[in-house]
Amino acid sequence: xxxxxxxxxIMGVMMLTEQLSAARLQTVRAQLEDHNIDALCISVGADxxxxxxxxxxxxxxxxxxxxxxxxxxTLFIPTLEVPRVETMDGVxxxxxWDETIDPIGLVGRRIGDGRRVAMGDTTWARFVIDLLKLxxxxxxxxxxxIMTPLRAVKSSAEIEALRTAxxxxxxxxGQLQNGEVGLVGRTEAQVSDELGHRLLAEGHQVVNFAxxxxxxxxxxxxxxAGSRVIEPGDVVLCDIGGTFDGYCSDITRCVFAxxxxxxxxxxxxxxxxxxxxxxxxxxxxxxxxxxxxxARSIIAEAGYGDQFVHRTGHGIGMEAHEDPYMVEGNAxxxxxxxxxxxxxxxxxPGRFGLRLEDIVVAGVDAPDQLNQSDHDMLVVTA
Ligand code: ZN
Ligand code: ZN
Ligand code: ZN
Numbered sequence: 170x171x172x173x174x175x176x177x178x179i180m181g182v183m184m185l186t187e188q189l190s191a192a193r194l195q196t197v198r199a200q201l202e203d204h205n206i207d208a209l210c211i212s213v214g215a216d217x218x219x220x221x222x223x224x225x226x227x228x229x230x231x232x233x234x235x236x237x238x239x240x241x242x243t244l245f246i247p248t249l250e251v252p253r254v255e256t257m258d259g260v261x262x263x264x265x266w267d268e269t270i271d272p273i274g275l276v277g278r279r280i281g282d283g284r285r286v287a288m289g290d291t292t293w294a295r296f297v298i299d300l301l302k303l304x305x306x307x308x309x310x311x312x313x314x315i316m317t318p319l320r321a322v323k324s325s326a327e328i329e330a331l332r333t334a335x336x337x338x339x340x341x342x343g344q345l346q347n348g349e350v351g352l353v354g355r356t357e358a359q360v361s362d363e364l365g366h367r368l369l370a371e372g373h374q375v376v377n378f379a380x381x382x383x384x385x386x387x388x389x390x391x392x393x394a395g396s397r398v399i400e401p402g403d404v405v406l407c408d409i410g411g412t413f414d415g416y417c418s419d420i421t422r423c424v425f426a427x428x429x430x431x432x433x434x435x436x437x438x439x440x441x442x443x444x445x446x447x448x449x450x451x452x453x454x455x456x457x458x459x460x461x462x463x464a465r466s467i468i469a470e471a472g473y474g475d476q477f478v479h480r481t482g483h484g485i486g487m488e489a490h491e492d493p494y495m496v497e498g499n500a501x502x503x504x505x506x507x508x509x510x511x512x513x514x515x516x517x518p519g520r521f522g523l524r525l526e527d528i529v530v531a532g533v534d535a536p537d538q539l540n541q542s543d544h545d546m547l548v549v550t551a
Contacts, residue, residue: 184414185222187257193220193319194260197236200315207283208237209315210276210300214291215487216316218415221261223254231272231296233289234261235279245275273299280304287312317492321484322506327416328530328537331485331508334413335528335539337371338420342542345407345424348551352399352426357381361394364409373411373418377489380408380421387423388522390479390514402427404521405549410489417489419510420540421526424549436473436515437523437546443467444525444544447481447495447511451529451536457499457509464513465497473515482510485528503531508539 197220201209211217211234218224221244225232230247241262246254248265256263266272277300280286288297289312301307323331341364344350350363358381365376382392383399387406399405403426410419423437447464461481468477482495485508493501495509512526527540 185218187260190221190257190260194236194242196319197315198238200318201236201238201287204287204310204314205285206287206310206315207285208235208280209287209289209312210235210280210292211289211312211316212292212296214289215491216289216291216312216320219316219320219487221257226250226253229295231266231276233272233276233292233296235276237280237283240279243279245272245279247272273303276300277303280307284308285310287315290316313492320486321492322504323486323508323530324506327486328506328508330414330416331418331528331530332539334373334411334416334418335420336541337373337413338368338409338411338418339540339542340371341367341409342407342420342422342540346422346543346547346549348549350551352403352405352424352549352551353401354398356396356398357383357386357392357394358396360399360405360407364407365411368409368411368418373413375412377410377412377417377419378408379410380406382406382408382522383426385519385521388516388518388520390516390522390524399426402429404429404433404523406522406524408524408526412489415487417485417487419485419489419526419528420542421512421524422542422544422547423523423525424547426549426551428548429546433521433523434546436517436521439468439471439473440513440515440523440525441544443513444511444527447513448527448529448536448538451503451509451511452531453503453505453533455503455531457493457495457501457503458497460495460503460509460511461497461499464511468513468515476515476517477513478516479514481513482526484509505531505533507531 251265361379361381381394384403408421443464480496514524516522530537
């Protein structure tokens with residue numbers, strides 16, 4: 170039931186009108202012109218449902234949408250999967266290919282005289298390699314240059330979809346913080362499974378991850394919930410997220426299965442300050458690395474700089490992790506509508522770790538923090 174972090178997730182239900190699809194494809198064409206790209210080829214992953222509402226099956230038979238300046242966008246798809254497509258006749262053509270046809274040949278011909286091709290970032294290498302064998306003169310680019318500016322800035326409808334997902338995840342965290350989820354005496358895997366079921370009960374269609382890391386395991390940022398039995402006094406780090414009507418949730422809270430030590434309290438106070446500071450600057454005018462620096466400087470000043478071993482955050486939308494990334498070296502400016510996580514952590518190997526995470530949407534002059542769950546250290550006797 171509960172998939173590990175970063176597994177490919179089904180996108181879930183997503184309402185995309187013909188009008189919205191046409192508008193997004195029109196923006197793509199403008200991007201193609203700006204980047205001097207002749208054709209965009211999109212296969213598996215989130216770009217395809219973002220553009221036409223259809224998610225390709227991640228299988229050995231090629232599904233690929235080709236968009237260029239002059240022709241109607243064309244979706245090449247195995248004939249047996251054509252019935253899965255919700256057609257939009259005014260927006261794109263559907264071409265089914267039969268089992269004895271070479272689909273790479275179809276795509277190669279469709280690209281025509283084009284030479285500069287933007288290839289979907291998550292396209293299987295075998296299709297890219299076969300296309301290059303067929304058309305060695307092609308100059309391939311990543312699709313991110315075309316697609317990231319579109320997908321990273323969320324529309325108001327997308328922000329509300331993210332808020333709905335965040336509120337559902339908040340309800341599960343509320344149940345955890347209220348002591349409705351048993352902790353002591355249960356394994357991490359059992360608690361993870363329960364949190365996953367609660368995400369579904371609150372409206373998610375897919376559980377993308379439910380990290381439960383207890384005691385010393387909490388010092389491993391991407392710990393896989395396992396057989397360790399939670400003991401009184403443990404830190405229990407819970408990082409959960411799923412997909413709700415096509416958009417993702419992602420939240421981390423630490424609860425304490427008994428009174429925390431003075432040291433845990435001290436480290437949590439530092440983490441809390443760092444996370445609050447990074448959320449607070451999540452608006453236009455700041456850069457992505459400024460968000461990271463806001464958290465990191467506070468943690469470093471308290472002497473835990475070496476124990477904060479990952480970036481401060483990642484973009485979120487149809488994918489749990491997507492552009493933009495809140496990391497040193499990313500000087501890109503935040504724009505109103507950028508949605509991202511703010512999740513600093515402090516990890517003391519072999520002892521304990523703490524992380525605090527919210528999803529934030531940048532506004533013009535203030536952050537819109539989607540998660541409203543209690544940020545305090547809460548002792549849960551369950
Ligand atoms: Zn992660
Ligand atoms: Zn998370
Ligand atoms: Zn995250």
